[in-house]
Amino acid sequence: MARLVALDSRGELTTDHARLVAEALGVSLRTVWSWVAVARREGRLSARTPSRVGVSADLRERLAVWGGNVAAVHRELVAEAAAAGEPGSVPSLRTLQRAVRKDLSAGERAGLKGGEAARRRFDVYGKRPPTHRNACWEGDHKRIPVRVSLDGVTVCPWVTWFIDVASKVVVGVAVTPHQPARDAVLAALRAGISREDPYGPFGGLPGRVRVDRGKDFLSKAVSRALGGFAVPVDDLPAYKPYRKGTIEALNGAVEEMLLVSLPGYTRRARPAEAFRPDLMEDLLPYPEFVRVLLDWVAWWNTEHHPSGLTGGRTPAQAWEADPTPVEDVPEERLAFFALEDDGRVRKITTNGVSWRRRAYIADWMAGHVGTRVRLRFLPHFDGRIEVFSTEGWGWHLGSAYLAEAATPAQRRALSRVRESRARALKADLKAAEKLRRTRYTATTTAAAPGRRRTETASEAQAEIVRAQAADLAARALPDLIPPREPPAGWARPRPRPGTTCPAPEQRSSGNAVPADAMDTEPGSGSKE
Numbered sequence: 001m002a003r004l005v006a007l008d009s010r011g012e013l014t015t016d017h018a019r020l021v022a023e024a025l026g027v028s029l030r031t032v033w034s035w036v037a038v039a040r041r042e043g044r045l046s047a048r049t050p051s052r053v054g055v056s057a058d059l060r061e062r063l064a065v066w067g068g069n070v071a072a073v074h075r076e077l078v079a080e081a082a083a084a085g086e087p088g089s090v091p092s093l094r095t096l097q098r099a100v101r102k103d104l105s106a107g108e109r110a111g112l113k114g115g116e117a118a119r120r121r122f123d124v125y126g127k128r129p130p131t132h133r134n135a136c137w138e139g140d141h142k143r144i145p146v147r148v149s150l151d152g153v154t155v156c157p158w159v160t161w162f163i164d165v166a167s168k169v170v171v172g173v174a175v176t177p178h179q180p181a182r183d184a185v186l187a188a189l190r191a192g193i194s195r196e197d198p199y200g201p202f203g204g205l206p207g208r209v210r211v212d213r214g215k216d217f218l219s220k221a222v223s224r225a226l227g228g229f230a231v232p233v234d235d236l237p238a239y240k241p242y243r244k245g246t247i248e249a250l251n252g253a254v255e256e257m258l259l260v261s262l263p264g265y266t267r268r269a270r271p272a273e274a275f276r277p278d279l280m281e282d283l284l285p286y287p288e289f290v291r292v293l294l295d296w297v298a299w300w301n302t303e304h305h306p307s308g309l310t311g312g313r314t315p316a317q318a319w320e321a322d323p324t325p326v327e328d329v330p331e332e333r334l335a336f337f338a339l340e341d342d343g344r345v346r347k348i349t350t351n352g353v354s355w356r357r358r359a360y361i362a363d364w365m366a367g368h369v370g371t372r373v374r375l376r377f378l379p380h381f382d383g384r385i386e387v388f389s390t391e392g393w394g395w396h397l398g399s400a401y402l403a404e405a406a407t408p409a410q411r412r413a414l415s416r417v418r419e420s421r422a423r424a425l426k427a428d429l430k431a432a433e434k435l436r437r438t439r440y441t442a443t444t445t446a447a448a449p450g451r452r453r454t455e456t457a458s459e460a461q462a463e464i465v466r467a468q469a470a471d472l473a474a475r476a477l478p479d480l481i482p483p484r485e486p487p488a489g490w491a492r493p494r495p496r497p498g499t500t501c502p503a504p505e506q507r508s509s510g511n512a513v514p515a516d517a518m519d520t521e522p523g524s525g526s527k528e
Contacts, residue, residue, distance in 0.1 A: 001045040004036055053091045055103035063100070068112035070097050116239075125242050128165075132324035136165045137192065137206040138247040139217060141180055144293075145255070147264035147278065150177050150286040151412055153419075156266070157289065159254075160184040161297075162192045162209070165246050167318040168306045169202045170297050175290050182219040183379040186338035189225065194334055195326070202301065202319055204326035205229055213238040221340055221379055229329070246308075250300075258296045262289075336386060336396070339376035345390055347372055353387060353400055360385055360400035373397065 004021065007013040018032045025032075038044055055063075059073065066072040070093070077090045091099075100109065111119030139162040147154045155177045162172045172192025174184045195203040209226065211217035213235055226233055236243040259265055264283045284292070302316045309318050346353055348371045352361035355375055374394065376386045383405070387397045406414070440449035 001035055001039060004032075005039050005045065008036060008040070053095050053099040055099055060104075063112050068109055070100050120242070123242075125245070131166045133164055133167050133169075133319055133322040134204050134324065134326060135207045136210060137162045137171065137208075138165060138210045138244045139163075139185070139188070140212065140244065140247045140251065141184075141214065141216070142251045142254070143179075144259060144289075145266045146259050146262050146289065147266060147283055148177075148286050148289045149280055149283045151415060152280075153415075154264075154280065154283060155286070157286070158184070159293065160188045161247075161250070162188055163247050163250055164202070164206075164315075164319070165210075167315050167322060168246065168309060169301050169315040169319050170250065171202050172199070173294065173297055175293060177286055180216060181380050182216050182221045183338065183381060185216050185219075185222050186225060186379070189222070190334055190337045193229075193329055193337070194331065195328055196331055202316075204328055206231060208232045208234055210234045210236060210244050212236050212240075212244065221338075225337055253300075254293075254296065258293070262292070336376060338378055339386060340379055341374060341376045343374075345372050345374055352403060353385070355385055356382065358382070359403040361403045362387075362398055362400040364398040365400070368397075 004013060004017065007017055013036070015029075018036070019029055022029045022032045062073045062076065063070070066076075074090070074093045074096050078087070081087055081090045104112075105122070107119045107122030110122060139160070142159050142161075144157045144159060147156055149155075158176050158178065158180045160174045160176070160180050161170055163170050172188040172190070174180070174188035174191065176184050191199045192203050193205060195201055209231060211233060216222070217233070218235060223233065241248045255267075260268065262284065264278050300315065302314055305312050305314055309315070313321070346355070348365055348368050350369055352359045352365060353373065353375065354360075355377070372390045374388045374390055376388060378384075383402055385400050387400050388394045389397055439452045441452055443449050
């Protein structure tokens with residue numbers, strides 16, 4: 001339109017010019033001439049922008065309060081306008097909904113309704129540039145939603161694993177029947193670095209390791225172990241899984257490809273009737289589950305074709321096709337990779353080596369009584385320790401085992417006793433919470449609710465008496481029992497002039513003595 005107006009102002013605008021614009025824009029010649037007429041009359045070069053309602057800061061706050069419910073916000077505005085005597089000042093519901101769709105993106109609307117996790121589904125994430133093998137590993141914990149049997153009880157295991165970002169090879173795996181600690185991280189790292197059987201052929205030293213802000217991954221033991229090989233650890237921000245998308249994709253893949261088909265899967269779709277968990281005899285034993293998981297990891301590395309690899313390769317093929325040299329670590333250096341040292345020097349005695357008030361023995365200790373040694377141990381495991389000499393470079397003398405280890409039957413019986421005590425304490429705490437918490441009836445009108453259970457006067461008095469009787473020892477004071485009469489040979493204080501002596505019957509208070517006991521003979525030990 002600016003070109004047509006310029007031609008019209010110089011008197012050079014012709015029908016041919018208008019026809020060229022109409023053909024280029026796909027409109028009729030009459031429409032172009034009407035645009036020119038509007039420009040001559042009003043000076044406008046574009047369509048008139050209608051006024052509309054926008055989403056203000058106050059409206060965004062109201063949407064956040066109501067979880068993105070535009071209808072609820074509109075009802076609130078209408079009520080406030082009616083109370084203020086301006087019922088026509090609020091736009092219609094359809095107008096408000098159009099304004100929200102116009103000014104707020106789909107991600108913002110989802111975030112107001114479902115929070116940050118819902119908003120994040122509408123974000124666009126870029127990909128890191130391709131790298132070579134062992135340039136970067138990503139590690140994470142995952143709680144396995146599968147119930148397995150272990151020593152007569154059901155547990156949901158955890159897996160700790162590391163994956164190579166470039167080739168998608170799972171290099172190290174460690175499984176624990178409970179929430180893992182730093183020992184699981186160290187075990188998975190050792191399995192990833194070693195390329196000997198049964199951990200190879202993938203592994204070697206990584207260029208860096210990416211983890212989220214987990215205390216297990218950032219513990220001193222892990223930092224010291226990786227720092228000894230000059231491997232930096234990238235601490236990614238918490239609650240941002242897209243920063244380590246490779247390991248998060250592996251976490252989702254194992255559940256969709258393997259876990260959903262196992263007995264005891266806790267997230268399986270079930271009918272609307274009452275929930276019936278799988279029986280204990282139908283669950284996988286813990287060793288069998290670990291074997292199934294490791295077989296799946298081997299299938300992932302050698303047979304699966306992840307979409308992120310070019311040419312439809314498997315992770316093993318991508319690893320082998322990468323010409324980047326692998327930096328191996330000798331096995332003798334990895335033998336004590338995950339061990340910690342408390343820094344103390346001990347002696348080998350006839351009972352072995354004492355550690356944490358327990359005796360550890362081994363056959364190689366014969367003839368070494370009196371030798372000064374240092375111990376190294378695996379975190380959170382006290383069944384075996386490694387013994388080193390304090391002379392020279394501190395060479396390894398051998399392993400030592402707990403001398404008086406309980407039998408499996410004793411351990412199971414002890415676990416049952418502890419569980420029964422825990423259940424009894426839980427029942428007591430639940431009963432106390434029920435007594436302490438006052439429940440009220442549901443109300444359908446704006447009235448004070450009534451108590452759901454009404455105590456009688458006799459019940460209340462009986463419970464108060466029981467509580468007072470149980471608390472007598474705690475409320476006992478030392479001055480309730482008066483002190484005994486002091487021996488006759490003790491010195492008694494003299495009363496000062498102008499003071500009165502208390503009566504003899506006040507002796508029972510513990511703060512006074514009889515009046516006739518205030519005088520003492522000279523030489524009895526008192527000062528004149």
